[in-house]
Amino acid sequence: MENSPASKHLLEIRDLRIEGQSGEEWLEIVKGVSLTLDRGQIIGLIGESGAGKSTIGLAAMGFARPGCRISEGEILFDGVDLRGLQRKERRSLRGVRIAYVAQSAAASFNPAHRLIDQFSEIPVEHGISTKSEADADAIDLFTRLKMPFPDIIGLRYPHQVSGGQLQRAMTAMALSCRPDLIIFDEPTTALDVTTQIEVLATIRDIVEQFNTAAVYITHDLAVVAQMADKIIVLRYGEMIEEADTRIMLSDPKEDYTKSLWAVRSFKKTTEPPAPEPVPLLRVEHVTAGYGKELVLKDISFDIHRGQTVAVVGESGSGKSTAARVITGLLPPTQGAVFFDGKALPADYRERSKEQLRQAQMIYQMPDTAVNPRHRIRDIIGRPLSFYLGLSGEKHEQRVRELLNMIELEPDLFIDRYPGELSGGQKQRVCIARALAAEPQFIICDEVTSALDQLVAEGILKLLDRLQREFNLAFMFITHDLATVRAIADRVVVMLRGEIVEQGVKDTVFSPPHHEYTELLLSSVPEMDPDWLDNLLKRRVGSADLGGSDLIR
Amino acid sequence: MNEPVTKVLGDSADAMPPPPRAGKWDIAKRELRKAPWSAKFGLLVIALYVLAALFAPFLTPFGESEIVGESFMPWDATFILGTDNLGRDMLTRLLYGARNTVGIAFITTCVAFLIGGTGGMLAAILGGWTDQVLSRVVDVLMAIPQLIFALLLLTIFGTSIPVLIVIIAVLDSTRVFRLTRAVSQNVVVTDFVESARLRGESLGWISFREVLPNILPPLVAEFGLRFCFVFLLIAGLSFLGLGLQPPTADWGSMVRDNATLITYGDITPLLPAGAIALLTVGVNFVVDWFLHKTSGLRDGK
Numbered sequence: 001m002e003n004s005p006a007s008k009h010l011l012e013i014r015d016l017r018i019e020g021q022s023g024e025e026w027l028e029i030v031k032g033v034s035l036t037l038d039r040g041q042i043i044g045l046i047g048e049s050g051a052g053k054s055t056i057g058l059a060a061m062g063f064a065r066p067g068c069r070i071s072e073g074e075i076l077f078d079g080v081d082l083r084g085l086q087r088k089e090r091r092s093l094r095g096v097r098i099a100y101v102a103q104s105a106a107a108s109f110n111p112a113h114r115l116i117d118q119f120s121e122i123p124v125e126h127g128i129s130t131k132s133e134a135d136a137d138a139i140d141l142f143t144r145l146k147m148p149f150p151d152i153i154g155l156r157y158p159h160q161v162s163g164g165q166l167q168r169a170m171t172a173m174a175l176s177c178r179p180d181l182i183i184f185d186e187p188t189t190a191l192d193v194t195t196q197i198e199v200l201a202t203i204r205d206i207v208e209q210f211n212t213a214a215v216y217i218t219h220d221l222a223v224v225a226q227m228a229d230k231i232i233v234l235r236y237g238e239m240i241e242e243a244d245t246r247i248m249l250s251d252p253k254e255d256y257t258k259s260l261w262a263v264r265s266f267k268k269t270t271e272p273p274a275p276e277p278v279p280l281l282r283v284e285h286v287t288a289g290y291g292k293e294l295v296l297k298d299i300s301f302d303i304h305r306g307q308t309v310a311v312v313g314e315s316g317s318g319k320s321t322a323a324r325v326i327t328g329l330l331p332p333t334q335g336a337v338f339f340d341g342k343a344l345p346a347d348y349r350e351r352s353k354e355q356l357r358q359a360q361m362i363y364q365m366p367d368t369a370v371n372p373r374h375r376i377r378d379i380i381g382r383p384l385s386f387y388l389g390l391s392g393e394k395h396e397q398r399v400r401e402l403l404n405m406i407e408l409e410p411d412l413f414i415d416r417y418p419g420e421l422s423g424g425q426k427q428r429v430c431i432a433r434a435l436a437a438e439p440q441f442i443i444c445d446e447v448t449s450a451l452d453q454l455v456a457e458g459i460l461k462l463l464d465r466l467q468r469e470f471n472l473a474f475m476f477i478t479h480d481l482a483t484v485r486a487i488a489d490r491v492v493v494m495l496r497g498e499i500v501e502q503g504v505k506d507t508v509f510s511p512p513h514h515e516y517t518e519l520l521l522s523s524v525p526e527m528d529p530d531w532l533d534n535l536l537k538r539r540v541g542s543a544d545l546g547g548s549d550l551i552r
Numbered sequence: 553m554n555e556p557v558t559k560v561l562g563d564s565a566d567a568m569p570p571p572p573r574a575g576k577w578d579i580a581k582r583e584l585r586k587a588p589w590s591a592k593f594g595l596l597v598i599a600l601y602v603l604a605a606l607f608a609p610f611l612t613p614f615g616e617s618e619i620v621g622e623s624f625m626p627w628d629a630t631f632i633l634g635t636d637n638l639g640r641d642m643l644t645r646l647l648y649g650a651r652n653t654v655g656i657a658f659i660t661t662c663v664a665f666l667i668g669g670t671g672g673m674l675a676a677i678l679g680g681w682t683d684q685v686l687s688r689v690v691d692v693l694m695a696i697p698q699l700i701f702a703l704l705l706l707t708i709f710g711t712s713i714p715v716l717i718v719i720i721a722v723l724d725s726t727r728v729f730r731l732t733r734a735v736s737q738n739v740v741v742t743d744f745v746e747s748a749r750l751r752g753e754s755l756g757w758i759s760f761r762e763v764l765p766n767i768l769p770p771l772v773a774e775f776g777l778r779f780c781f782v783f784l785l786i787a788g789l790s791f792l793g794l795g796l797q798p799p800t801a802d803w804g805s806m807v808r809d810n811a812t813l814i815t816y817g818d819i820t821p822l823l824p825a826g827a828i829a830l831l832t833v834g835v836n837f838v839v840d841w842f843l844h845k846t847s848g849l850r851d852g853k
Contacts, residue, residue, distance in 0.1 A: 327750055348750055356752045369743040373765035386751060412570065420570040437751075 009076070010213050011037040011060060011181055016073035018055055018064060018237075029068070030055055030237040039180065042207055042214045044228030044245070046221060046260075048452035049423070052237040053217045057183045060215055061098045062090045078180065095122045099174035103186040105166040109158040116154025119173050128177055141172040144209065145202050163315075164195030168202055175206060182207075183215045188223060192314040192479055193523040200226055200525075201536055219452055221260060222525035225249055226532040233257050245529050259454065261527075266457050268308075268464050272489045273471070275304040278341045280473045281326070281359075281441055286335035288325050295321045296332070297497045303490075305440065306467065308474040310488035310505075312481065312520065318497040319477045323443050326475070327361060339441075357387045360434035364446035366426035370418045376403075376429055377414045383436040402432040406462060424455035431462065441473045448483055460487055481524045485509070493517050583845065591841035597834030601650050608647040614640075616648040617799035624813060627820075634820050637809045642820060648801035649824060654831065656796070657783035660717045660724070664782070665775060668725030672732025673759045673767075676740045687733070690726045698723050699788065706794045716786070716795065724782055731774050735767040769846035776839035780832045787828050803828050 018030035030052045037043050045053045055068065062082030064070050075082040077098065082090060094100075102108045109118060119141075120134030129137065135154070142150035145168045158166060167187055174182050184203065188196040204227060207214050216227045224231055224245075231248045233240040233256065241254045252258050279302035288296045295318045303309045311319045324330040326337050328348030337344045339358060345351050363369035370379050381399045384390040390398055400410040406428040418426055427447060434442050444463065448456035464487060466472060478484060484491060484505070491509070492502040493516065501514040508517060522535060587595075604611065614620050617640060625635040633642035671690075675683040693701075702719055709715045739745060740763065748762050789795035790804030798805065803824035810821035 329746070329750070348752075351752075353752050356750060361747065361750060363743040363747070365743065369747060371744045371762055371766070374761075383751060386753070416570055425570075433747075 009036040010039050010078060011035075011215075012074075012076040013056075013060065014074040014076070016056065016059055016075065017071045018052070018059060019069055019071045020055075021067045026069070026071075028071070028237065030059070032073070033232075033234070033237070033239050034073075035232060035242070037181070037213050037215065039213050040207065040211045041230070042204075042216050042228045044224035044231040045215060045217045045234060046219065046224050046231060047234035047240075048219060048454060050236070051234040053219075053234055054185050055237075056234070057100075057185050057215055057217050060181070060183055061094055061100060063094075092126070095179075096126050096128065096177040097179050098181045098183070099177070099179040101167075101170050101174050101182060101184045101187050103189055105170040105187075106158065106163065108170060109166065111158050114155055114157055115161070115169050119154065119169070119176055122173070123176050126177065134176065137176065138172065141175055142169075144206070145172055146198070147172075162195070164191055164198055167191060167195075167199050171199070171202060171206065175210065175212075178210060179212065181213045181215070183217070185217045186219070189218070189220070193481070193525075194314060194519060196223070196525075197523050197532070197535070200532060203227065204532070220525070221453075222527050222531075225527050225529045226525060233260065249527055249529060266460060266486050268487050270468060272307040273305065275307070279303060279338075280305045280340060281475070282338040283322070283326065284335050284338065286322070286325055286332045286337070288321060288330055288332040288335075290330075294333075295497050296325065298335070299494075299497075299499055300335075301492050301499065301502055303441065303473050303475055305473055306471040307489045308467065308476055308487055309490045309492060310476040310478060310484040311492045311494060312478060312484055313494035314479060314520075316496070317494040319479075319494055320445060321497075322494075323361070323445055323475065323477055326443065327359065353387065357383075357437045358439050359441045359443065360437050360439040361443045361445065362427070362430050362434050362447050365450055366423055366430055367418075367450075369430050370426060370433070372418050374417070375414070376416050376418070376421075379418070379429060380432045380436050383433060387437050398436070402436055405435065405466070406432045408432075422455075424451050424458060427451060427455075427459055428462065431459070431466070435466065435470075438470075439472070441475070443475045443477070445477045446479070447476075449478065449480060456483075463487065481520060493520070587841055590837040594834040594837030594841070597830055598838065601654055601831055601834075604647050605651040605654055608644075608651050611647055612641065612644040614644040616644065616801050618644075624810075626818075633823060634818075636806065637812075642823070645801040645806060646803075646824060646827060649803045649806060649827070652796055652800055653783065653786060653790075653803050653828075656713065656717060657779060657786055660721045660782050660786070661775060661779045663717060663721035664724040664778060665728050665771070667721060668728025669732045669771065670759070671725070672729045672734075673736050673763055674755075675729070675733045676736035677745075677755065677758055677763065683733075686729070690729050693723065693726045699785065702785065702789060703792070703794055706789070711794055711797055713796070716789075720782055720785060724778060724785075728771075728774065728778065732767065732771065735770050736763050739763050739766045769842075773839050773843045773846070776835050776842070780835050784828065784832065 013033060013035050016030055016033045017028060019026040020029040021027075033052075033056055035043060045056060047053050055065065058065060059070055059075060060077075062070075062075055062077075062085065070083060073083075077093070082093070085093075109115070116135055116138050119138040120129075120131055123129045123134045123137070124131050138154050139150050142153060147153055147165055147168055153161065153165070153169075161169065171182075171187070187203065188199050191199060200223065203214070203216075206212065216224060218224050218227075228245050230242070231245050232242045233248075233254070235256055241248065241252065241257050243253075248257070249261075252261055281303040283299055283301050286296055286299045287294060299318075299322060301309065311322060313319050321330065325332050328344065328346065328351055331346035336346070339355065344355060348356065374382075377396075377399055380402050381395055384395055384398050399414065403410040403413055408425060408428055413421070413425075413429075418429065421429065427450075430447075447463075448459050451459065460483065463474065467474060474487075476483070476488060488505045490503065491505050493500050493508065493514065495516050500516050501508055509521065511518075513521065522538075525531060608616075619639045620641050621631060621635045621639045623635060623637050623639045625631055625639070627634045631641050631643070633646070636642055636645060671686050675686045702723060705719045706716065709719070745758060745762050748758050753762075786795050787802070787804035787807075790802045791808045793805070793808070795804055796802040806824040807821055813821050
C-alpha cells in the first residue's frame with residue numbers, strides 16, 4: 001500500500017470529524033471518533049437518534065450524506081485512506097469489499113424486480129461473476145441464511161415475502177461479493193421480536209462463516225449485547241465510552257452509559273384502583289375485518305377506570321384493528337363495544353360529541369399525528385374550543401396549563417410548529433391534545449416505539465403520572481414487552497386476530513404460559529450477552545413457533 | 553442541536569427548547585434575494601402587467617375603444633405604436649388588453665380552483681360514491697378536447713363575459729380536480745386527519761383547516777400554470793372570434809384584427825402576441841422557482 005499510515009486493522013478510523021450544513025453554516029455532528037475493527041469482529045455503535053451513529057456508519061464506507069462533509073480524520077480500510085481515493089475508486093469498493101444493510105429492507109429493495117435479480121446486480125455489474133453464477137450463489141446464501149424454499153424464494157418480488165425474510169435477503173445481497181466489512185444500520189428495528197431473533201442469529205452466523213468484520217448500529221442495548229464484541233457509546237457525535245461488551249455491560253463507567261443501562265428499570269409502582277362492577281370499556285365478542293378477510297375473531301376484554309391494559313402481539317395480530325373498532329373507524333361485523341355500560345354506536349360518525357370526547361387516541365408516529373401546518377397552540381387548543389367551548393383568556397390559560405403538565409415550557413413552545421420539535425416533544429404534544437378533551441379513556445397505539453429509549457421512558461413516566469392524577473384508563477397497544485412490564489396492569493396477548501391469553505400482568509408473565517406467550521417472552525432480548533446463545537440452544541429441537549415468518 | 557439547556561424541566565430528555573426561528577418576513581426577504589435571475593425577471597414581468605392593468609386609464613390619454621385617427625397609421629410621437637384597423641390607438645388597446653385578458657383569465661382561474669379544489673378535496677375526504685361520481689364526471693369532461701368543447705358551449709350559450717368565465721372555469725376545473733384529489737389523498741390518510749375525524753370535526757374543518765394547508769404548495773404552483781393555459785385559451789378563443797367581443801380590447805382579437813399588416817412587413821400585430829408570450833414565460837419562471845423551493849428539490853451540488 002502506498003499510503004504511509006499503514007494499519008494492521010481491517011478498518012481504522014482516526015479522529016473522524018464530520019460537519020453538517022445547517023442553513024448557511026457548518027456544524028460539527030461527529031466530533032473526533034476513533035475506532036479499530038479486525039476481521040471476524042463486530043463492533044456495536046449505540047446511542048440515541050442524533051448521536052451520529054449512522055453518519056459514522058456511512059463514513060466507514062468513505063461516504064457522507066448530502067449536506068454533510070467529512071472535515072477531518074482518516075478512514076483506513078485495509079491500510080488505504082478512503083478519503084484520499086477518487087470517487088470511482090471508492091465506488092468500486094462499495095458493495096464489493098464494503099457492504100451496507102439498511103434499516104428498512106422494504107424501502108431498500110426495488111419493488112419492481114425479483115429478489116434474485118437484485119441480488120446478482122452488483123456482482124454482475126462489477127464483473128465478479130456471471131448472472132448464472134450469481135444466481136447459484138444466491139441460492140447457496142439463501143440456504144445458509146435459513147430462508148424457506150431457498151431454491152425459489154428468489155423468484156419472488158419484495159412484497160411477496162415477510163419483513164424478516166426481506167431483511168435476510170438484504171443481508172444475502174450484502175454478502176453477494178463476499179465483502180470484508182458489512183455495516184448494519186439498525187437491521188432489526190422494524191421487525192417483531194420473534195423475527196428479530198432469526199435475523200440476529202443469521203447475522204452472527206455469517207460473520208463467523210465468512211470471517212467478515214461488521215459494524216452494528218442500533219439503539220437497542222439488549223440487541224447490541226448479543227451481537228458485538230466491543231461497544232462504543234455515542235452522544236451528540238462524541239464517544240462517551242468504549243469497552244468490550246462484557247465489561248461495558250457489567251461495569252459501565254460514564255453516567256450517560258449508566259442512564260442508558262437503567263432505562264429498562266422503570267416500573268410502575270402504584271396499584272390500580274379496585275375495579276368497579278361496570279367496566280369503563282367492554283369489548284364484547286367483536287369480530288371485524290376488511291372485506292372478506294377477518295382480522296379480529298370473537299374478541300372480548302374489559303378495561304376498568306384507572307387501569308392500563310396492554311394489548312400485545314406481533315404485527316398482523318389485530319392489535320391496531322381492535323383500536324379501530326373501539327374508536328369506531330371500523331364497525332365490527334359482530335359484537336359491540338360498551339362504554340360505561342352503554343353500547344357505543346359502531347360507526348364513529350354516529351357517536352355523540354360527548355362519546356367521542358371520552359375516548360382519545362395517541363398515535364405511534366408523532367410526526368404524522370399532528371398537522372405540520374398548525375401551531376402547538378392550535379393543536380392543543382382545538383379540543384378545548386371544540387368540546388369544552390373555551391375561548392379567549394381561558395383558552396390560552398388552559399393551553400399553558402396543559403403544556404406545563406407535559407413538561408414543556410409554555411413560552412418556548414406555544415407558538416412553534418411541530419416541525420421545530422423533536423420526536424419526543426411531538427409525542428408529548430399529542431398527549432396534551434388527548435388530555436385537552438378531558439377523556440376517561442386513552443388508546444395508546446405503540447406510542448413509544450418510534451422514540452429513543454430515554455425519551456420513551458420519559459413518555460411512560462409522564463403517562464403513568466397522568467393516569468394517577470386523572471384516574472385515566474389506558475389501552476396500551478405494543479409489541480414491546482419491556483414496555484408492558486413497565487406500565488401494564490392487565491395484559492391481553494393476541495395472535496392472528498384471536499386472544500390467546502389475558503389476565504393480570506403477573507399471572508400472564510409468570511409460568512405456566514400459553515405457548516405463544518412463552519415464545520414472545522423468551523424472544524425479548526436481555527442484557528445478558530449469552531442470552532441469544534442459550535436461547536438458540538434451548539430452541540434447537542423444539543418445534544419452531546415463529547408464526548410470522550411462514551411463507552405467504 | 554446541542555445548545556445548552558436554558559431551562560431544565562424535570563429530568564425529562566425532552567426538555568431541550570427548539571432552536572430560535574427567523575420571522576416570516578425575514579425568510580421571505582432572504583429567499584427573494586437568493587432567487588435566480590429567471591424568477592426575478594418573472595416577478596418583474598408580472599408586476600409590470602399588474603401595474604398596466606390597474607393604471608391603464610392613467611397611462612394613456614385615449615379611451616379604450618375611442619377612434620382617434622386613420623386606420624393602420626404608422627408609429628409616431630402621438631400614436632407610439634400606431635393605430636389599428638379602425639383607427640384606435642394600439643398602445644392604449646394593449647394596456648386595456650392587460651386589464652381585460654389578464655383580469656378575466658385571473659378570475660376564471662380562481663373560479664376553476666374554487667370548483668376543482670373543493671371537488672377534489674371532497675372526493676379525497678369522503679371517498680366512496682362521492683369520489684366515484686365526481687371522478688367519472690371529470691373523466692367525461694376531460695375526454696372531450698377542451699378548445700372544441702369550449703367553442704361548442706360558447707356557440708350555444710352566447711359569448712358574454714360571465715358565460716365565458718363559467719365555461720372555461722368548469723372545463724379547466726377538471727385538471728385542478730385531479731391534482732387536488734391526488735395530493736389530498738396523501739394527506740387524508742395521515743393520523744392527524746384521522747384524529748380530526750375522531751374528534752367529530754365537520755367536513756369544512758377537515759377540508760380547509762387540516763387538508764388545505766398541507767396541499768397548498770402544489771396548488772399554488774398549479775395555479776400559475778393553469779392561469780397561463782386559461783389565458784392562452786381565452787386569447788385563442790378571441791382570435792377565433794368567440795372570446796371577448798369587440799369593442800373590448802383583447803390581445804387575442806387584436807392579433808386577428810391587425811393580422812393583414814403582417815403581409816406589409818409591419819410587426820405591430822405581433823405586439824399583442826408578444827405580450828401574451830412574455831407573460832406566459834414570466835409566470836412559468838416564477839412557478840418553476842416556487843416549485844423548486846417548496847418541493848424540496850435541491851441543486852445537484
